[in-house]
Every structure is written in C-alpha cells, then in structure tokens.
Amino acid sequence: MSEVNRYHNIYERQRLIIEEKISKVLDDKKPDSLYGPGSYILQSGGKRLRPLLVLLSAKASGGKLSQVYNAALAVELLHNFTLVHDDIMDNADKRRGRLTIHKKYDVNTAILTGDSLLSIAYELLLKDCKQNTNLVLSSFNNSLIEVCEGQSLDKDFELRQEISIDEYYLMINKKTAALLSMCCNIGALLTGASKQVVNALSAFGQNIGMAFQIQDDMLDIIGGESFGKKIGGDLVEGKKTYLFIKALEKAKGDDQKKLRKMIKEKGIKPEEIDEYKKIYEKLGILDDARNEIKGFTKKALSKLNKLDKVEDRNTFIWLADSLIKRSK
C-alpha cells in the first residue's frame, strides 16, 4: 500500500467513526421538533475535517483518541451551528446538495436549531474535560467569538466598496482559521500536551485554515461542479473573495471598470462568469492565490518539527497536501 493510501485509509476510518457517532448524538433528546432538524443537518455529510484535527492533534500529543471523541463531535456541532445561522443570513437554498434548514422548515426553526446545536456542543466538550478545563473552554469559546466577529465583518464587507487584502485576511482568520486552530488546540490540551506542542499545533491549524479558505475561494473558479455548487457562484452573488480583492488591486482600465460593476450591482449574471475568469487569468490572480496557499501551508508545516514522531508529522503533511489538492 502506498504511503498516501495508508494515510487516506486512516482518515477514512476515523471519518466513518465520526459519522457513526454523529448519527446518534441527538438520539435520546426531546423534543423532536428541535432535534429532528439538528439531526438532519448533522447527517448531511461533509469532510469532517474539524473532528479529524481534534483526533490527530490528540494522537500527536501522545494521547488516546478515546479521550477526545466527544470534543471531536463538539467542534463538528459548533461548525454546523455556524452553517445553519450563516445559511439564513446568506439566504442560501442548498447546503451539500440538500435543502438548508430554513428552507426545509422555516427561519424560526433554523435559528433555534443552530442555538441548540451550540448548546449540545458545549455539553459534549465538557464530557471530555478532565484536565486544562479552563483553557479548553476558553479556546472553544474564543473560536465562537471569532466566528461571530468574522461573520459580522463579512456582512460589513458586502456593504463596502474597497476591502484590502489585510482586512480580508483578518475576516477569514476569524471566520475560518480560528476554528481550525481551536480544533488542534483543544485536541492537544485535552491530552495534556506540552505548551510547545499545544502552540505548534494551534499555529498549524491556523495557517492551514487560511490556506483552506483561499483554496475555497479558488474552487469557485477552478473547481468541478459538485454538491449543487456552480462555478462562479461567488461572482454571481457579488462576494468579495481573495480572487476578487486581489484582481481589483491589480486591474486597470476596462478590467477595473468591469470589476467595479460587480460591486455596484452586487453580483454578475451567470453569462458574464467567463469574462471575469479571463480577467483573473490575465492578471495572474490564480497564481497569486496558489502562492498564498503555498505560503500558508509552508508556514503550517514548519510548525510540525515540534512533534516527536515522524508518523504524526507525516499524517499532518498528508492532510495539508490533501486539502490543497481537493476539488470540493
């Protein structure tokens, strides 16, 4: 078996365990009107990247996976809480190919489902808190604060003309990277890792998170159509992604005008996507994005020398590589 296959199998095995556990996590809870919609969103699949980060970080800290399974579920519930509320705010119809909660049920159900997923997330996390409890809870809660602040900045950006790359980085750091960083952080803290390892893994998660989000922005242009996502969807919705902000920074003349048109009209028509894609290509924006992703990934990987075992380092290297190469 190749090295890559081996790591993929490790991931796949843990993903299935998480799927199994997550399918049962709300089983004994009542009322169904609250936990039914919660189960629906939790069982719509996904990469389960966040729980995996908790598990791998615990293992790399010398701990046992059994010490952190509840925490792994907790971060997935926290993530799904953000998805449910964000989907209301974005008025999104679909999520992973299925109707969003507020479309399948209604906005009130979606608000309350999100709230309750968050409450169960804390409940799960507390089950695994046998040491470093204050630090773990602060870390978990800070990532929630960051996600709220990041989402608020994202909403602000919709109403503003000019966003700098630095402002954009602040936003995705809060909205995406902070949560991935927290996953590594609590996986290490819950298993009593040294401060050095805790910090190294947190920094790994944060940098991987930045790379992950820029990659996400890229996939809107170069990704295959999947899960109901359409190429160029971000442009149609007028989203100020890394690609767009960088292009606006570099563009001149007609290209600049064209880009400003998207801002002014809060989005473009689907038939205009190709034109915008060509502007991106002409300005070398996709290469810029690839370089940024490489830079963040390199920084992430540089933290791994604090880990003792080659095996653990290699698992994280495989994971970082898979994230860069993913097409969805």
Place this chain on the structure above:
Amino acid sequence: MSEVNRYHNIYERQRLIIEEKISKVLDDKKPDSLYGPGSYILQSGGKRLRPLLVLLSAKASGGKLSQVYNAALAVELLHNFTLVHDDIMDNADKRRGRLTIHKKYDVNTAILTGDSLLSIAYELLLKDCKQNTNLVLSSFNNSLIEVCEGQSLDKDFELRQEISIDEYYLMINKKTAALLSMCCNIGALLTGASKQVVNALSAFGQNIGMAFQIQDDMLDIIGGESFGKKIGGDLVEGKKTYLFIKALEKAKGDDQKKLRKMIKEKGIKPEEIDEYKKIYEKLGILDDARNEIKGFTKKALSKLNKLDKVEDRNTFIWLADSLIKRSK
C-alpha cells in the same frame, strides 16, 4: 428605615452596580456592527433579577460578591441572548418600550447579535471559574439546553389544540425556571458552598421561577399597562398561558366555545379582551393562578432553612415577596 426598605435598598444598590458594569461590558470589542446592537439591547434596563440571584446566592454561601460579578453579567447576557432570538421568532416589535433588534436593524443582525451575546456570556463566566468549573459550566450550559427545548415546546404548543397544565409546567420549567435555578446554583458553586446549600438554592430558584412565570401570565390580565405592554396582549396573540389552559380545562358550554375560538383563530380582537377576562373571573382562574403562585413560593421558601444566616433568609424572602407583588 423599615425592613422592606432596607432590602429594597440593597437590591437597588446592586442593580445600579450591574447597570454600570453591563454598560461597559462590550466597550473594548470590535466590530461595532456586531457589538453596537448588543450594547443597545443590554442597556434597555429590566429588573436584572438573574444577576441579583447570582449575587445573593454567593453571599448566602459565605462568598464575596466580587467573586461572582462576571458570572452575574454572564447570566444577564445569556438571558438577553434568549430575548433577542425569541423576539425574532415571535415577530415582536417592542421590548421594554424600545424597538427589538430585528426591527431596529434586521433579522440577520439580530441572529448574530444573539449568538455573540451568548459567546461573551461564556467568556465572562469563565473569568469567575476558580473552583467547581465543570459543575458551573455544566449548569450554565444545561440551562441553555433547557431554554432551547422550552422555546421549541412553546412553538409546538402554538400549533396544538389541547395543552395540559403538566405540559405547560414542563415548558415554563425549561423556558423560565431552569435559568433562574441555574443563577442560584452557580452563585453557590462559584463560592464553594456545601452541596446542601447548592441544592437548596437551586431548588429555591427553580420554584421562584415557576411562580414568576405564572405571575407573568397573570400580569397580562391584571397588570397595569407599562413598557408598551397592553392588557390582554397574550389573548390577542393567541398564547396558551396558565390562565387560558386552566380556563379551557374548567369551562363548559358557551365559555368553552369562546375559548376554543381563540385557539382556532390564533388570537382574539382587542375589543373581545373584556369578555375573556370575565370568563376567567367567572371560573375563578385568577384565584387558581394566585394559589399556584403561593404554592410554588411556599415551596421555594421552605428551602431557605438550609441557610445559616437570618439575614440571608430574609433577603430571599423579601425578593420572593417583591416578585409576587410586582406589577410589571
């Protein structure tokens, strides 16, 4: 100074301290688009009953108020989180005489404001966690779970014809009493109270909470108009309160028909309020409610014998008495 005045002054002094602290709690936080609406709702006054319960419970446990001020703010932020999200779900225009967040801003802002108030609540609570951390956080978080479940039951009841008093009690226990009980519980836990005192204060809070909610239902009929609340508002909105459920249980003939009309039409016209009030009076519903309030209050007070100091017992007795006599 009379005894009553003395306790009222103690309360008033603490209320002002809480007001002062709460007016600053989001001061250093950014972005304003997120924390501005949060400050707005936090500064719309109110009784600050929940923080007071934390403070009094800490004192009755032999602790210092300074050990629990952050926790006192935390429960008020948790409470305000529920108000902001409930107001969206109820489509309420006003809260304490001012526009609700989703009316003053929009629904998306209100969702995110609620989420962030909750995140800051946990942050504040963690600051005061020097002992019993797991128990305190479980208690705080369980009350959040209960509030979500209670709100979901409340929504379910809107769609159902027949609700029993027991079902209603389960709902208000989750939606109102659990949070008041938690306030007493964590006030005691954070200051290292004995298990006996912790349990006694929690039970006090829970029973006072039940009395408080039935009193709230009563005030819809007998209260003075205040803060934009109109007499009979619950009837107009078709809410199945203690009064209504009890009346439906006892009514016969035309009265029964009339009550069922409210269910069928999901509310009544303002000019019909007097008619319904007369049915309540004829059936002795207000006396039933008063008896229930007395019963829960008596049960609450019976728990106080676990407290060492007369002074502490008397403060809680004064508080219970004030809640029963309140007109808003």
